[in-house]
Amino acid sequence: MTAMTDLSITVAGASGRMGHMLIEAIQASADCRLTGALDLPSSPALGQDAAIFSGQASGVQVVSDLHQGLKPSGFLIDFTRPEGTLAHLKVCRELGVKAVIGTTGFSDAQKAEIADIAKDIAIVMAPNMSVGVNVTLKLLQMAAQALSTGYDIEIIEAHHRHKVDAPSGTALKMGEVIAEAIGRDLNECAVYERFGHTGERDPSTIGFSTIRGGDIVGDHTVLFAGIGERIEVTHKSSSRSTYAQGSLRAVRYLAGQERGLFDMFDVLNLR
Structure with a gap:
């Protein structure tokens, strides 16, 4: 099982509302650390410290290059759009990065593609992480x-x-x-x-x-x-913080999984 000190996380959509909430939750966590931040090539946040919005320094720059943003991390948390999430997951598979997916709106074909990627890496996917x-x-x-x-x-x-x-x-x-x-x-x-x-x-x-x-x-x-x-x-x-805290619980669950597709019922032992 991955050591608790190894919960290194990249956040996708780092400059969005959910991205900010995730970064704040990671920064406040005792066992998780922010090691990557991704956003679109058009984002004005590129090159900035990922936590600048909170008045704190994370030491992590927002980047658009997927390999650069994912390579330092063991986990990705992604609440973006279906097409972006699939592009991220393909690189996760290549690098062996586990993923927590809160993105919604996937087609059946896209869900099948995610299930195929989960044959090689561990993924928690749920339409709501709360x-x-x-x-x-x-x-x-x-x-x-x-x-x-x-x-x-x-x-x-x-x-x-x-x-x-x-x-x-x-x-x-x-x-x-x-x-x-x-x-x-x-x-x-x-x-x-x-x-x-x-x-x-x-x-x-x-x-x-x-x-x-x-x-x-x-x-x-x-x-x-x-x-x-x-x-x-x-x-x-009343706050997106519930989604962020649930996402960190999903990361902790994935630390003990090698591959496979899971959901929050698995994370919370609700089966």
Whole structure:
């Protein structure tokens, strides 16, 4: 198992909101250290100290060269875009760098590519790194099994105005967990749009509603609506720091893994 002092981490998207939160968490951690920072070639942060935004010096410069940014590290944490993440993972595979992936919006083909890369390196990939969200997923699994008949299932999510994918990766993961628990295929039963004369609700469907506005970090509610009662399971994020702390827990988990594709249920022992 990798020594705790060897948790050397590169952060992708280092000058973004999530990148800053990750760098702060690493800087404050007793067992992790920042050894690399990546950003786009067009980023004005290139050449600057990766922690300059916090008024502290990390001694690590933001770079766009993937080999330069990844070579000093044993781990990558990546919350960027699907195409960028895949490019990063290919270099991780080449260098033997393990990866924590919080990026969302992957196509099925891209997910298959990640699974192939995980044959050579250890990867934790989850649409939400929050410990609370993953405990919520476990609760939803239990609720869905008990409420599989007689209850209509709706997933409502809200995020900030800058989010580019919808529904959120977390909402989709909630749908997948619920569908699997009740023996359905989300690809066949999900309803993402309602407009006009829709007819009565099909009880076998799982509905999604998306809200975008302001600076909402991330709210998710799953509604199990029956006759005479409804059950709501809600998780609300007020800070991205929960994602950062969950990511560091994922790094610590990966320290004991050689290869394979894992998620936060593995990290948190929720299987």
